[in-house]
Amino acid sequence: MRRSVGNLWMFAVWIGMAWMALVSPSLAVPAYARQTGQACVACHVSFPELTPYGRRFKLSGYTIGKRQDLPLAVMAQMGYTDVRNNKDDQGQPIVPKTDQIIGSAASLFVAGKINDHIGGWIQWTYNNLFVNSNGQTKGHSGIDNTDLRVTGSSADADSTELRWLYGLTVNNNPTLQDVWNSTPAMGFPFTLPPNGISQIATTLIDGKLAQQVAGVGGYVFWNQQVYVELSGYQAADGFFSVLRRGQLTDEPGGVKRLDGFNPYWRVAYNREWGANSLMVGTFGAIFHVYPDNTMPFTPTDRFRDIAFDAQWQNIGDPNTYTMQFTHIIESQDYRASYPATLEGTPIGVGPTPANHGDTLVTDKLKFTYYYERKYGGTLQVNRTHGSTDTGLYAPGSVTGSLNGKPDTTFFVAELDYLPIQNVRLMLQYYDFVKFNGAGSNYDGSGRNAHDNNTLFANVWVAF
Numbered sequence: 001m002r003r004s005v006g007n008l009w010m011f012a013v014w015i016g017m018a019w020m021a022l023v024s025p026s027l028a029v030p031a032y033a034r035q036t037g038q039a040c041v042a043c044h045v046s047f048p049e050l051t052p053y054g055r056r057f058k059l060s061g062y063t064i065g066k067r068q069d070l071p072l073a074v075m076a077q078m079g080y081t082d083v084r085n086n087k088d089d090q091g092q093p094i095v096p097k098t099d100q101i102i103g104s105a106a107s108l109f110v111a112g113k114i115n116d117h118i119g120g121w122i123q124w125t126y127n128n129l130f131v132n133s134n135g136q137t138k139g140h141s142g143i144d145n146t147d148l149r150v151t152g153s154s155a156d157a158d159s160t161e162l163r164w165l166y167g168l169t170v171n172n173n174p175t176l177q178d179v180w181n182s183t184p185a186m187g188f189p190f191t192l193p194p195n196g197i198s199q200i201a202t203t204l205i206d207g208k209l210a211q212q213v214a215g216v217g218g219y220v221f222w223n224q225q226v227y228v229e230l231s232g233y234q235a236a237d238g239f240f241s242v243l244r245r246g247q248l249t250d251e252p253g254g255v256k257r258l259d260g261f262n263p264y265w266r267v268a269y270n271r272e273w274g275a276n277s278l279m280v281g282t283f284g285a286i287f288h289v290y291p292d293n294t295m296p297f298t299p300t301d302r303f304r305d306i307a308f309d310a311q312w313q314n315i316g317d318p319n320t321y322t323m324q325f326t327h328i329i330e331s332q333d334y335r336a337s338y339p340a341t342l343e344g345t346p347i348g349v350g351p352t353p354a355n356h357g358d359t360l361v362t363d364k365l366k367f368t369y370y371y372e373r374k375y376g377g378t379l380q381v382n383r384t385h386g387s388t389d390t391g392l393y394a395p396g397s398v399t400g401s402l403n404g405k406p407d408t409t410f411f412v413a414e415l416d417y418l419p420i421q422n423v424r425l426m427l428q429y430y431d432f433v434k435f436n437g438a439g440s441n442y443d444g445s446g447r448n449a450h451d452n453n454t455l456f457a458n459v460w461v462a463f
Contacts, residue, residue, distance in 0.1 A: 031073040031111040031121075032057070033421075036065035040421040041373045045322055047424070047462070048186050049368075051315055052277050055179035059165045059221050061151035062112060062119035071112030078103045079458035081193045085451035094398050095195045096129070096137040103128055104194040104458075107144060120148035120170075129194045142246020143211055145185070147171040165221040172243035173210040174233060174264055177217070180279050182309035182324040185210070188366045188380055189412055191426060193456040200393050200436045201384060201406030203330040203360055204256075204287055205305040209233070211247055212255040214240030215264065229266040233285070234258055235296070250294065253349040257293040259300045262286055279311045291337045292348035299336035305329070320370040330360040330386075341391065354391030360406060361385055376416035383409045393436065395444045402444040405437030410449075422463055428456040 033040050036057070040047070043054030050058065057064050081098045088094055105128060111121035123144035130140035151167030175183035184206040202208060217231020235257045236244035248254030268281030284306040290296050307328040314321045334353040337346070346352040366380035390404035410432040417425045435449035436442045442449060 031068065031071050031109060032062065032065075035062075035068050035071070035112050038065075045313070045315065045320055045368070045370065045373070046190075046376055046416060046418065047460075048190055049181045049188075049322065050179055050186075051313070052272050056165070056224075058179050059151070059167065059219070060119075060153065061117065061149035061167055062121065063116055063151065065113065067113050067115070071110060073109040073111055073462060074107065075109070075460070075462040076103065076106040077191065077458055077460050079194070079456060081195050082455040083195075083197060083451075084453040085447070086197075088398050089445040089447070095197055096131075097195055105129075117152060118150050120146070122146045122148075127194075140246070143172065143243060145171075145173050145176050145210070146243060147177055161223075163223055166219065168216070168218050169231065171215050172213060172236060173207075174205055174213070174215060174285060175283065176210075177215070177219075177229070177231070178266060178283070179227075180268065180281070180309070180311045180324075181322075182279070182281075182311045182326050183283060183307075184326075184328075187324065187326065187364065188368075188378065189414065189428065191428075191458055191460060193428070193430070193454050196430065196454045196456065197452045198399065199384065199406075199408040200399055200401055201360055201386065201408070203305055203328050203362055204289075204303045205285055205307070205330070206328065206362060209256055209258075209287070212236060212244050213258060214243045217264065219266075224272065225270055227266065227268040227270060227281070229264075231264040231266075232261040233264060233287070234261050252292055252294050254293050257290045257296050259288040259290060259296070262288060275314050275316045277311075277313045277315075279309075281309055283307050283309070290348075291340070291346075295347065298347055301336050302333040304331045304333075318372045320368075320373060322368045324364070324366045326362070326364040328362045330362075332358040332360065334358075351392045351394055353389055354404075355387060355389050358387035358389050358392070360387070370416075374418050376414075376418075378412070378414040378416070380412040380414075381409075382412070398443055398445075398447055399436065400443050401436040401438075402442055403437045407434055407437050408432070409434040422461065424460040426456075426458045426460065428454075428458070430454040430456070 043057055080101050083098050086094050086098050105125055107123050107125040109121055109123050113119040125144040126141040128139050131137050148170045149167050154164045156163050169177045171177050173185045176185040181187055213233045214236040215231050215233040219229035221227045264285040266283040268279050270279045287303045288300040290300050309326045312323045338353050338356045340347045341352040363383045368378040370376040385407040388404045393401040393404050393406050395402045410430055413429045415427045432449040432452045435452055440448045
């Protein structure tokens with residue numbers, strides 16, 4: 001405990017030094033702010049949550065403003081993670097490098113407009129806490145979120161009102177292209193503890209395909225009210241292999257490999273009035289996944305994800321309020337994995353299903369308040385529940401489930417301080433009520449859900 005307190009004091013000193021260094025006049029602003037000439041708060045409530053103007057900027061293909069000769073930006077994060085009980089039943093650490101200050105990640109962005117109709121961004125990230133296939137923690141770099149667009153627009157007869165925004169998108173993370181922050185890729189928590197303990201089950205659309213697939217699609221936004229998109233995702237191979245550069249592809253259990261062209265859809269109704277904006281919508285996808293990513297010739301399992309979401313914002317001065325809700329239902333059809341398991345010759349690595357099909361449901365509800373766009377607080381509740389499957393959710397480790405249930409419920413509380421527009425100081429706390437099927441003794445070794453409670457302090461800097 002004494003060491004943890006000492007490290008937190010060191011972290012506080014580092015924050016102070018970083019802040020004093022960054023308020024100097026030499027500080028550059030992120031690429032899009034330079035391009036548009038706008039402050040970061042024009043597009044963001046707090047990065048990456050978008051304002052109405054930020055949504056229009058993204059749907060316009062990141063082309064508003066003046067093209068920059070050097071469209072670059074960098075981002076870095078340093079943090080401190082404390083897990084309430086980071087020891088397994090043998091007394092060994094569960095996750096590495098907790099209770100110490102560590103630089104977790106750094107990213108380079110190429111971001112901006114090419115011309116009035118083409119723009120986008122490419123992110124390359126160095127992850128200092130990457131865990132390889134041998135369970136070793138070491139530095140690793142690779143492609144991160146990427147979204148490239150070709151867009152157009154049309155106005156009414158007197159050119160006073162924008163009627164249509166339309167475009168094509170190429171990206172490598174389903175829902176990354178979306179402009180409302182109720183979808184997984186850009187949803188809260190915007191920054192996660194890089195060495196926290198993760199729950200056993202999440203839906204496929206909720207980040208499990210990030211930087212592993214290539215998506216191509218088209219969208220229209222009519223009268224700033226109705227948004228419709230249809231995209232398709234495939235394995236990021238061949239021409240699209242750059243979109244998964246740096247990911248494990250030639251080892252079983254590496255990237256998930258999709259068969260064919262997998263549909264993704266998005267429909268949303270948006271309304272803006274005064275300081276308010278409201279969106280209600282639905283999105284979803286059907287994915288056909290090979291059980292073994294090194295064997296793209298076997299039958300595939302099918303995952304159908306259907307989601308309903310909503311977002312409300314009131315962006316005023318000095319008070320800003322935002323709320324997001326997401327409900328995801330995933331139907332899992334193990335038409336390839338289950339028969340192979342019955343025959344005693346399971347395909348691929350990792351757990352195999354005990355059922356022919358399962359259901360997984362995730363609900364997220366988040367509320368945020370900001371004062372003067374500088375001091376912020378957020379509270380979110382997350383709940384995942386689904387079918388009992390003693391194969392997929394097997395006991396045997398701290399991330400296993402004694403009763404074969406994926407059920408996890410937790411709260412996230414976050415405090416934010418933005419001393420200047422491109423520096424964020426953040427403190428998060430995760431409180432687990434239920435973890436992998438139970439509140440107590442969820443893994444059979446006496447470990448309780450509260451043992452995974454996590455305190456996370458983080459400094460985020462971009463310029």
